[in-house]
Every structure is written in C-alpha cells, then in structure tokens.
Amino acid sequence: MAAMVGGSTRRGTPMYSQKNLTSKKKYDFEDILEERRQSSDLRYAMRCYTPVMYKELSPCKPSAIKTLVLHSEQVQYVIKELSKEMGESPDIVQEEAAEILDEMAHSMHMGAIRFFAFTLSKLFKSLFKSICVNEEGIQKLQQAIQEHPVVLLPSHRSYVDFLLLSYVLFTYDLAFPFIGAGIDFLGMKVVGELLRKSGAFFMRRTFGGNKLYWAVFAEYVKTMLKNGYAPVEFYLEGTRSRTAKTLVPKFGLLNIVMDPFLKREVFDIYLVPISISYERVLEESLYAHELLGVPKPKESTSGLLKARKILSEDFGSIHVYFGQPLSLRTLAAGRINRCPYNLVPRHIPQKPSEDIHEFVSDVAYKIELLQIENMVLNPWILISTVLLQNLPAISFEHLVEKTLWLKDLTQSFGGFLDWPDNLCANKAVRSSLSLHSNIASLVNGQVVLNDTEAGPGAAGESVFKEALSILLCGSYRNQLLNIFVRPALVALALQMTHSSRKEEVYSSFAFWLDVFSDEFIFFPGIPLKDFEEGCYLLTKCDAVQITPQQIFVTEKGSDVITFLTGMFRPFVEGYQIICRYLSKEVATETFSEKQFIFGVRSFASQLLETGSTQCYEVLSSDMQKNALATLVRLDVAKKIKMSNGSTYSVSKEALSKTAGMFESRIPVRKPVAARL
Amino acid sequence: MQCGSAMAAAAGPGCSGSGVASSEAAARRRLRVLLGHLRSAPETHLSASQCRGRAAAAPPSTLPKRRQEVLKWNGWGYSDSKFMFNKKGQAEFTGKRYRLGGTVLPLLREWLEKNLGGSLEHKSIPKASLNTSDVPPSVTNEGFLQDLKATNISYSQDAEDRVFRAHGHCLHELFLLREGMFKRVPDIVAWPECHDDVVKIVGLACKHNVCVIPFGGGTSVSSALECPPDEKRTIVSLDTSQMNRIHWIDEKNLTARVEAGIVGQDLERRLGESGYCTGHEPDSMEFSTLGGWVATRASGMKKNVYGNIEDLVVHIKMVTPRGVIEKSCQGPRMSTGPDIHHFILGSEGTLGVVTEVTIKIRPVPEYQKYGSVVFPNFERGVACLREVAKQRCAPASIRLMDNQQFQFGHALKPQVASIFTSLLDGLKKFYITKFKGFDPNLLCVATLLFEGSREKVLQHEKQVYDIAAKFGGLAAGEDNGQRGYMLTFVIAYLRDVGMDYYLIGESFETSVPWDRVLDLCRNVKERIVKECKERGVQFPPFATCRVTQTYDAGACVYFYLGFNYRGISDPIHVYEEIESAAREEILANGGSLSHHHGVGKLRKQWLKESVSDVGFGMLKSLKQYVDPNNIFGNRNLL
Numbered sequence A: 001m002a003a004m005v006g007g008s009t010r011r012g013t014p015m016y017s018q019k020n021l022t023s024k025k026k027y028d029f030e031d032i033l034e035e036r037r038q039s040s041d042l043r044y045a046m047r048c049y050t051p052v053m054y055k056e057l058s059p060c061k062p063s064a065i066k067t068l069v070l071h072s073e074q075v076q077y078v079i080k081e082l083s084k085e086m087g088e089s090p091d092i093v094q095e096e097a098a099e100i101l102d103e104m105a106h107s108m109h110m111g112a113i114r115f116f117a118f119t120l121s122k123l124f125k126s127l128f129k130s131i132c133v134n135e136e137g138i139q140k141l142q143q144a145i146q147e148h149p150v151v152l153l154p155s156h157r158s159y160v161d162f163l164l165l166s167y168v169l170f171t172y173d174l175a176f177p178f179i180g181a182g183i184d185f186l187g188m189k190v191v192g193e194l195l196r197k198s199g200a201f202f203m204r205r206t207f208g209g210n211k212l213y214w215a216v217f218a219e220y221v222k223t224m225l226k227n228g229y230a231p232v233e234f235y236l237e238g239t240r241s242r243t244a245k246t247l248v249p250k251f252g253l254l255n256i257v258m259d260p261f262l263k264r265e266v267f268d269i270y271l272v273p274i275s276i277s278y279e280r281v282l283e284e285s286l287y288a289h290e291l292l293g294v295p296k297p298k299e300s301t302s303g304l305l306k307a308r309k310i311l312s313e314d315f316g317s318i319h320v321y322f323g324q325p326l327s328l329r330t331l332a333a334g335r336i337n338r339c340p341y342n343l344v345p346r347h348i349p350q351k352p353s354e355d356i357h358e359f360v361s362d363v364a365y366k367i368e369l370l371q372i373e374n375m376v377l378n379p380w381i382l383i384s385t386v387l388l389q390n391l392p393a394i395s396f397e398h399l400v401e402k403t404l405w406l407k408d409l410t411q412s413f414g415g416f417l418d419w420p421d422n423l424c425a426n427k428a429v430r431s432s433l434s435l436h437s438n439i440a441s442l443v444n445g446q447v448v449l450n451d452t453e454a455g456p457g458a459a460g461e462s463v464f465k466e467a468l469s470i471l472l473c474g475s476y477r478n479q480l481l482n483i484f485v486r487p488a489l490v491a492l493a494l495q496m497t498h499s500s501r502k503e504e505v506y507s508s509f510a511f512w513l514d515v516f517s518d519e520f521i522f523f524p525g526i527p528l529k530d531f532e533e534g535c536y537l538l539t540k541c542d543a544v545q546i547t548p549q550q551i552f553v554t555e556k557g558s559d560v561i562t563f564l565t566g567m568f569r570p571f572v573e574g575y576q577i578i579c580r581y582l583s584k585e586v587a588t589e590t591f592s593e594k595q596f597i598f599g600v601r602s603f604a605s606q607l608l609e610t611g612s613t614q615c616y617e618v619l620s621s622d623m624q625k626n627a628l629a630t631l632v633r634l635d636v637a638k639k640i641k642m643s644n645g646s647t648y649s650v651s652k653e654a655l656s657k658t659a660g661m662f663e664s665r666i667p668v669r670k671p672v673a674a675r676l
Numbered sequence B: 001m002q003c004g005s006a007m008a009a010a011a012g013p014g015c016s017g018s019g020v021a022s023s024e025a026a027a028r029r030r031l032r033v034l035l036g037h038l039r040s041a042p043e044t045h046l047s048a049s050q051c052r053g054r055a056a057a058a059p060p061s062t063l064p065k066r067r068q069e070v071l072k073w074n075g076w077g078y079s080d081s082k083f084m085f086n087k088k089g090q091a092e093f094t095g096k097r098y099r100l101g102g103t104v105l106p107l108l109r110e111w112l113e114k115n116l117g118g119s120l121e122h123k124s125i126p127k128a129s130l131n132t133s134d135v136p137p138s139v140t141n142e143g144f145l146q147d148l149k150a151t152n153i154s155y156s157q158d159a160e161d162r163v164f165r166a167h168g169h170c171l172h173e174l175f176l177l178r179e180g181m182f183k184r185v186p187d188i189v190a191w192p193e194c195h196d197d198v199v200k201i202v203g204l205a206c207k208h209n210v211c212v213i214p215f216g217g218g219t220s221v222s223s224a225l226e227c228p229p230d231e232k233r234t235i236v237s238l239d240t241s242q243m244n245r246i247h248w249i250d251e252k253n254l255t256a257r258v259e260a261g262i263v264g265q266d267l268e269r270r271l272g273e274s275g276y277c278t279g280h281e282p283d284s285m286e287f288s289t290l291g292g293w294v295a296t297r298a299s300g301m302k303k304n305v306y307g308n309i310e311d312l313v314v315h316i317k318m319v320t321p322r323g324v325i326e327k328s329c330q331g332p333r334m335s336t337g338p339d340i341h342h343f344i345l346g347s348e349g350t351l352g353v354v355t356e357v358t359i360k361i362r363p364v365p366e367y368q369k370y371g372s373v374v375f376p377n378f379e380r381g382v383a384c385l386r387e388v389a390k391q392r393c394a395p396a397s398i399r400l401m402d403n404q405q406f407q408f409g410h411a412l413k414p415q416v417a418s419i420f421t422s423l424l425d426g427l428k429k430f431y432i433t434k435f436k437g438f439d440p441n442l443l444c445v446a447t448l449l450f451e452g453s454r455e456k457v458l459q460h461e462k463q464v465y466d467i468a469a470k471f472g473g474l475a476a477g478e479d480n481g482q483r484g485y486m487l488t489f490v491i492a493y494l495r496d497v498g499m500d501y502y503l504i505g506e507s508f509e510t511s512v513p514w515d516r517v518l519d520l521c522r523n524v525k526e527r528i529v530k531e532c533k534e535r536g537v538q539f540p541p542f543a544t545c546r547v548t549q550t551y552d553a554g555a556c557v558y559f560y561l562g563f564n565y566r567g568i569s570d571p572i573h574v575y576e577e578i579e580s581a582a583r584e585e586i587l588a589n590g591g592s593l594s595h596h597h598g599v600g601k602l603r604k605q606w607l608k609e610s611v612s613d614v615g616f617g618m619l620k621s622l623k624q625y626v627d628p629n630n631i632f633g634n635r636n637l638l
Helices: A002-009 A022-026 A032-036 A041-046 A062-070 A073-086 A090-104 A110-127 A135-147 A160-171 A183-187 A189-197 A211-227 A252-262 A284-291 A301-312 A328-332 A354-373 A379-388 A396-412 A425-435 A459-497 A502-515 A527-540 A557-585 A593-610 A621-633 A652-663 B006-010 B023-038 B108-116 B142-151 B159-164 B171-179 B195-208 B264-273 B290-296 B378-390 B403-411 B419-435 B454-470 B478-499 B514-534 B571-588 B604-626
Strands: A029-031 A130-134 A150-154 A178-182 A200-203 A270-278 A317-322 A393-395 A440-443 A446-449 A544-546 A551-553 A590-592 A637-642 A645-650 B083-085 B091-093 B154-156 B188-191 B211-215 B235-239 B246-250 B255-259 B313-320 B323-325 B353-360 B367-375 B397-401 B444-452 B503-513 B542-550 B554-564
Touching: A029 A032, A032 A110, A032 A130, A041 A110, A062 A090, A062 A211, A073 A090, A073 A211, A090 A183, A090 A200, A090 A211, A110 A160, A110 A189, A130 A135, A130 A160, A135 A150, A135 A270, A135 A317, A150 A160, A150 A354, A160 A178, A160 A270, A160 A317, A178 A183, A183 A189, A183 A200, A189 A200, A200 A211, A211 A252, A252 A328, A252 A354, A270 A328, A270 A354, A284 A459, A284 A621, A328 A354, A379 A396, A379 A425, A379 A440, A379 A459, A393 A396, A396 A425, A396 A446, A396 A459, A396 A557, A425 A440, A446 A459, A459 A502, A459 A527, A459 A551, A459 A557, A459 A593, A502 A527, A502 A621, A527 A544, A551 A557, A557 A593, A557 A621, A557 A652, A590 A593, A593 A621, A593 A645, A621 A637, A621 A645, A645 A652, B083 B478, B091 B478, B108 B403, B108 B554, B142 B188, B142 B195, B159 B188, B171 B478, B171 B503, B171 B571, B195 B211, B195 B235, B195 B313, B195 B353, B211 B353, B246 B264, B264 B290, B290 B353, B367 B378, B367 B454, B367 B478, B378 B397, B378 B444, B378 B454, B378 B514, B378 B542, B378 B554, B397 B403, B397 B478, B403 B444, B403 B478, B403 B542, B444 B454, B444 B478, B478 B503, B478 B554, B503 B514, B503 B542, B503 B571, B514 B542, B514 B554, B514 B571, B554 B571, B571 B604
Parallel strands: A130 A317, A150 A270, A178 A200, B188 B235, B211 B235
Antiparallel strands: A029 A130, A270 A317, A393 A446, A440 A446, A544 A551, A590 A645, A637 A645, B083 B091, B154 B188, B246 B255, B255 B353, B313 B323, B313 B353, B367 B444, B397 B444, B397 B542, B503 B554, B542 B554
16 A cells, blocks of 8 residues: 555646547647648748747857867766776877767758758658648747757657658748667668758667766757757657557656756756657558567668658558647656755766656656657557457458447547548548558458468468467557556456455556556556546446445446457466466576567467467567566566676566466455545 | 833834824824823833943944934835935935935836836835834733833833834835734833843843844844744843944954944944954945844955955854853964854844954055946856956955846936036947947946055956956946945835835845856746746846855855736735745755845745754754743744
C-alpha cells in the first residue's frame, strides 16, 4: 500500500482525460498538401521565409555557436579536468572536443532547406493522400516560440518524422528546428550532410562513459536552446518504435534541455508534445522483419534509393497534431529543491539529485501520455484489431459489424478517431482494406491475412511468414492498446481473479500493470489512478457496475470484457511462454540477451509448429526484451554488467512463483485501503 | 488610574498645529483639546525625567517625542516635503529640505501615464487624519504602569503616539494607515533617556510580564514593528529617540561612543562638527537610528570605503531580560569563540535593546565627486561592475540602474532653466544614441561617488572610467550621478503620491553571486510581469532593478515594483502575493533572503530553509536562553 500512498501524494501527476474530444478536434485539421497540389512547388520552396523568433534572440551563425560551445565555462572546465586526469595538454583535449563538435554540429543552411522544401513537396505528394495539421496547435506554437525557448517532442514511428515536421514548420513559416539525430545517419553519404544542412545534429547512441563527449554535447544542445534561434527537436522514445506502441521514454536529452531552466539560465522552456500518426507506415514490413530477427539494413544512401519502389505505393494520410505547449516552469512549480543548484557553480557538472530525476521522468511520461492522447486513430487500426481476434478468417459483414462496435467502444474510451463519416461503413472498411492490401485481403467474402496459407517451404518458413503478417497487422492494433490498456487490465484482472472483490481485482491489476510497464506507458507511481481510470471507462460503456467494495460485470459487459482480454492475450500468453522457456530450457547459469532471444525464438517456434500455441507475437524481439526487463524488475532475473555487455541469471524459485502468478489467480498480497 | 479611554488618550499638547485640514477635522481636534483640558490628569508625561549617571542633557533630536509634529503620520518623511500635482497638472516637490524642493517636474506625469497607466482623474483619497476612535484602546498592566511612573521615565498612552509606533513603512502598513487601522498597536510608548532607563524598563517588563518592542527610526520594511495581533500582554513601545548623545570621541583610536537612539543625519552632522564621520549612509539615514542599524545588519551606500555596520561597530551594549551583554574591551578583533556581536547584529529586537555603541569614525573626506557612466546595455554594465569589484577599485559608491530605472530617473528631471541646458541635453542624447549607437531602450547608467583627497579622487576616477570604457561605457557627467543618488532619497515620497492615484509600489533587495546577477535580474522582473498578469493587474507593472553594492564574491540587487491597482478589489493581498512570488524567484535563482532589510515578519517563512534546521535551532535556543518569557515579543525572525 505504501506505493499507492506515495503515488497519490506525488505532485504534478496527470489527470487522464476523461472527455470525448474526438469530433471537435478532428475538424480543426488542415491538409497542407492540398495547396501544394495546386501551386508551384518551386515558388513555394523559394518564397520569402521569415519565421517568428524568440524575443531574446541573439542571432548566431552555426560556426559562432561552435565557438561559444568550445569556449563555454562548462566545456573548458571538463577539458581542464580531463587534461589533469590524463596528463595531456589541454590543447590536445580541446582539439578532441572540437572534433566531437564538428561531428555533431548542424550547419543549417537556407539552400538546403529550400532544396528539401522542393523535393519533399514532390515526394510527399506522391506518397501520401494528405498531411493534416491542427492549425490551432500551430498558432500556439508560434506564440510559444516568441516567448521562451521551445523543445519539440514528436512521437517517432518513421524516418519520415524527421523531414515531415521540418516541412510542416516551413509551410507555416515557423523556424526550422534543430533535430537530434542518431549518428548512424552520418553513414549515409550525401543524405547525412544534407540533413546536417537542414538542421540535424548528430549524437552517438551511447556515450555514457565519455565525459568530454557528454560535456560538449550537453553544452551544444543547451547553447542552441538558450540562444533561441530555433526550437530543438528530439524523440523522447529515443528510436523509432518498431511496434507502433509508444516506447518508454529516454531521459538523457530531456535532462539536458531542462537543465538551463533548472539552473535558471532561462526564465522558462516550453515543451511541445507532437503526435504524428500515419495511416500506413513506410517501414511497416521492414519493422516486422526486424522484430523477427532479420537484421536491419545499415543506413545507406543506396538503401534509400532501393526503397524508391515504394514511391509508387499509396501510404494514405498523415496527421500531425501539435499539442498545447507545456511550460516547464509550471510543471516544476513546488517540486524542485533549489538548494543543490545554489551551492555549486553552475558550470560544474552535477549528477541530478533524486527529486530532479523523478521530476524529469514524470515530465517524460506526461509528455508521452499526451502524445498518445493526441494520436489520430484510423479505421484500419480498428479493423486489424478485430482481424487478429478472428483468425484465420472473418466474413466481411461480421468484420464491418465488429469494427463499428469497436469504433463506439474506442470513442467512449476517448480515442481520437478519424472515421470517414461521409462514407457508409462498408465502404470505409473496404477502402481501408485496399490501402492495406499487402496485409489483408478479401477472398470470397472472407477477410484473411495474406501469406497465411502455408507456402511450399518448410514448416519453419510458414511459421515465419505467418508471424510476419501477424506482427504487421499487430503493429496497427498496437496503436489502440495504450488507449485501451487501463480498462483492459481491469478486465484481465477480473478474469484472472474470478472475483468481484475490488481489492482483489486491484491487486491483480497492479501486478499486471507492473508486469507490462515496459510494454505500455503508465505514469510512474500512481497505479491506483490508472485503476480508477480503467474502472471509470468500463462503467462508462456499461461493462461493469461498481459498488464501494465490489466490481460486477454486467450482462452486456461480458462481450467487452472478453474482447479486451482477447486484445491483450498475446502479451499475457507471450510472457507465459517466456517464463516457461526460462524454467524448462535454460540450463546454463548465465546468458546474454542475444542467447535469450535466440532461445525464446526457437522454443516458441517449436510450440507454434506443433500447434500448441497460437501466440505468434512471442517471436517479436520487442516483447522478448520487454519481458526480460520485466523479469529483472520483478527480481526474477538479475542483470550483471560486464565489460563486454550484460549477462543475466535467473532465480528459479522466484521464476516459478512469478510464472504461477502469470498463469493463475493472483492471491491478494496486501490489504487494500478502504478508500478503494 | 483609569486609562484607556480613547478620547482621553488622544488628548495631548501640540495637536492643533499640524498643517491644513478640512474644517470638520479641525473642529474635531478642537473638541479633543477641550476634552483634554476637562480631564484632570493628562496621560502624556512629556517632562524630561532625571536620568542618573548621565553626563549631560541630550541635545535636541531631529525626531521629537511627538514625531507626528514633524513627520507624516501616514506616509514617508517630513510633513512639509511631498510630491503633488499642481493646478496645471504638473508634478511638483514641495518644501525646502531637498534639492528637488520647489521644482516642477514636467515629465513625471507623462511617465506615470505611459508606464503605469496612471491618470490624474482617478484619485484615491486617504483619510485626512487619524480617527482616534478607531485605534484599539490601550491595554495596560496597572502594576507595570505604577512602577513605570515611579521611575520618572516619560511615557504616553496617546493614540497618535501609539499608532505612530505600530508600523514601519511596508506598503500594507501605509495602506492600512490610509484606509483602515491596525488590529493591534502598542499600549504605552516610553522614552528612556539613557542606558539605565532601559535597564529599568526591561526590568519592570520582566517583573510584570509585559511585552517590549524597541522602536528606533521606524523605517523598517520587513513588518518588524507590527505588533502581533494576538499579543494579550501590554505592549510597550520603547522609543530610543531620546538616547542620542555622543558620549565621547576618541581621536587616537578613531572611535566614538554613541547612544543607540541617535538618528543617522544627527550622528553625521554632530561628528562633522568635530571633523569626523562614520560614513555609514543607508538610504534611510535621515530617520533610521544607530541601534536600528545594528539590530538589522544595515548596509550603507558608501560601504566600499567605510564598511557595513558589522565592520563599523567596535563595541555594543545591549539590555536583555537576562541582563546586559557587552564585551570587556574594545580590541579591534578577537578570537574568543563565536563573536557575540553577531548574536546582536540582526537580532531585530527579539533579544533586547541596543543602548550604546562604540563606532569607528573617519576624518570627513577632503573631496567628493559624483560621476556617471552610460553603458549600451545592462549586461555590459554588470560586467563592468564585476571587473571593478575584481580589481578592488570600487569608488565609495557604484550603482547600476537598469533601463527602466534610467528612464524613470529621466522623468524626474526638473524643468530646465535655459535654452542652453536643453540644447546641451539634446546634444548629449544625440551623441549617445545616434553617434555611439546606443539603443535608448537598452542603455543603462551607473552612478558613482568618489571620496578622498582631491588628487586620489581624480586618479581613482580615471581608473574606473578606463575600466568602464573597456565595457563600452561612456562618461555621462556629474549631474546624472548626483541625480541618481537623490532619487533614492525621494523615491519613498514618490510612493505616497502614487498611492493617491491607485499606484502602489515597494522595494525589496537581495544579494547574489556575480555569475547569477543577470539571470536573477531578468527572471525576477519577468516573474513579476507574469504574476501581475495572472492576478488581473490591468496595466503592465513597473519592475526594475539596480545593482547597488559590489562585493568580492557578488552583488546586492535592489528591485522596485509598482503597479496600477485600478479594478482590483484587494490590492494589498495581490501585491503581497506578487512580492512573495518574486522572493521565491530570487531564492530559486541563488539570491539571499535579504541583504540589508532584514527578515522581520515579512520574510520569516523562508528563514528556516535559508539557514538550515540546525541554524534555525541555534537561533531558537539563543532566544530561549536570553528571553525565555518572550519579553521582546515582536516575533521577528523565528
């Protein structure tokens, strides 16, 4: 109970939005491609571009920023420290710092921006039906840019995100952002430099141990931000989500951009959550392959050129939703103990204190939850969810009926749905199916996933193919999960406990929430709030009735409960299989993550081949990694850091206990407070 | 003897001679005088008492016992000096006490209209005079009063006297004087004339469990003088103004023994007669007292030459409920455990009454010269001050005003006498803004005051101007410098006239390390603007700052905050919230709780976090030992 009490006193926790905003927001979108289809792209790219600027802007060329960074007290301090430590002359370290800076720094150039404006217009027009932007968000952003430094925090589902956002900002005459990009892009010959010229700066994927790198990088980002020349943009998720589920946030860059405010070097900073929703993701099949262990091709220019065949395909619409800019000052009000910052000169690097760390984490989760809230859901997401619960085939009529049912449910859960109201349901489903004809098709009135008919290859091959199409389809269903996860875990808890006692249900709910906290985004430390939200949504759609002590499933509600648990069954089953693998197969004392993934994959493949499970999703490396992280968190596995990576060991006793909890009823562990 | 009748208590000599008032008020006052005659024994004992062990009778103080005869009862400073708008709608400063006196300030009105949305048409008229029936009646401890009478120490239960000592000069206090009344005021005002009198009063207070609140110049801006509203005991306001002798001047050691009630201007004037000065010049020096400086850890504008009060005092004598605390010798520095002077300095009247101080003196400087430097922007100005501090060549005073304050100072320029001066001004302006390219909305001014021998001053001046030039500073003349310093003396008068037109304002200060000065100034001003907006202030506020002191490791920053409260129902509450937010911002930016104003009751909510729990506990146990019955019950600090 302690955790719950602690959670409820934690400040600044988000209130889950309990209102239906769908229709109102939807009509505020404007398609920016529409104008592009009617006027000259060249004139558009060459037009007068005068974005609004931060009121305290001191204009600064990219080269001047570099000088500022190199000569900053922060970097100079670390250079001196390191030169003392290594016994080298400061000049050598300084040179090293300059090289690091050259590697990471952007060199934003108007020419490159205009080049992109032109080519992207062509490219986007051929790939997408429309790019819809909420204008209200743009207006707020415009205001925010003038007031304080701005950080743009978009969701990350595709490489397209990079250029798309810059393109949108250019269209609205807003400043081109500085974008934090992975260093791997630099491997792409011309493209890397082009990205650099359009404002991308590059960071190494890991640089924890390198003090000089960290100092130069942090100072570089802070200088850009404080300078206010343009917004800084990066991805909280750290990388593209291959599953289309929002990834748990990374805190490194967020720490850096929040620092100038925490040290009061700026009055405030705006954080802008941005949700980019694709009707069809460019990399969909690439991701599915990757998840199944077919390695990701290295970023290369030729690879990009090979990808040009996709140019002939239709990728539907994109929705870009700019959320309300959040004032960091408001978020921090009353949360930060100012003392640590007052007692050490600000240029000396300091490890963030416990409460800072908690604050950064809370902000990160809050923003991701806002991203999720503003994601636009399309009919295909509903269709794929229905399809996955009705394999191998479902009749078209039934599919339409179930999809419409799910549409209502989604809306009552607050999902932000883009449903073509002008079309009849049949047509809407049909058009969605045709857009995603690579995944599913209509055969004799039955809708089936492609490639599900066993090919001529070996048994293993067919498992792989089946898994591929299920993961592909799953990546769309996944977009619904974060909206559904709270009521669904309540449903799951109801089913697992076979009980209607509220405290028992809550106990089970809290267990599953903890188990899945790497899979889905929950605000840390407030499981009770999540539970209440889940219960509220279930009551809202009349699936349950709640008394002070008990939760009953209504007659009408059993459909909903079954559907919700079905939706999350792959995760429950997947984790069960992984547990079974660990208890049966792992003989060695320790294993690496790689060995673990390989082991689970072959174990699960056998099960699938023999037909003893239908849970293809356990083959996804994403689920495998998340499950391993969960087991570490639950103290079932232990992570041992070694020089050449980490290894794991499993405590069999703890494992069997946890496995038991996965499989069956969960005993009530602790008495639950009466206020439940 | 029966006391406490409001009307009787209000009677007293000297009521009838205070300026112009409406006929109704005059009639009421006449009635009061008559009533006073009808009573057999007036409660005010203004006769000089016999103070044994006293060398000579005290010289007349600038502040008489009945201060309201000279000073405003509901505003700052002398009754005869104030800003007003004449029939032409032009601002004027009355009286002959200040250089500004009698001059017309043609630009001020426009400045008020433009920057604060002030308007001569919207007037907020205060009560013309104190309505004595509003004053809480005097609660007296009969035993104490009898014993006090027996000592022959003069005292009063007059309502005007009591109200005058119920407050300092915080905005909310003045607002209450103008439009309301304090919940609690002192019950008795006593005027001890020497150390022994104080010992007697404190002894009686302990015997009868009476609360004592020491009162010096009454210029506190930390709510330190406010009586705790829930204090049930008799409150004695111990007015030190009659203890104003200079006992001796020691020319060999350059020290002087002075009674703590002496007012700053009297101290400097009388030392000056012997060719000496202390050089301690806080902005309030016309009214504040030596004892008050010690009790609040005051700072003077010329501290670069003379030091702050803690550097100036050599010996302090303080009367506490436990007895008298003092050192046994006057050695210039000692290693005798923690310095007990530091228990006294900044004790804010919570431990006892400072009665006598040995203070360092210096020969009056041969030569004084003002100066000023214009900088292209505030950042450059701060960088210059930092460099000056680094080279340890700060003049007696160096202050840097930000742009808003520079423009404000400009608005206080008197009407120019000749075409020539106005032409000259125009040329200067042209040179700075057009020729040198300074942005009039960014530039800022440093004011300087040099002191010493003529030769040294000129040399010093050159050194400082050379440094300033490195930061883009241009010398801008003596006159601008002098006006800058004059401003600090009249700003408090300006607040009074502002209140007549719905404009309220206040100042507050902090000290901060050099590297955070700019961030702190910017953030606090921005915070003020933001808070005003969020609280429904309809016109942009006047939020401005200046760097007033430089130290090796940091600076003192002084803020002015003013706004137009038209349309706000509870302006004082709104103001207090804004100031509190500004203080939060200061603390978050690494600034201190106070540089020299003190904590009082206004800032005590932050004291614990400022000095840590243990530090706070130390102060508490000190209080517990020295004054276990809370005789000095003003409840400041802790």
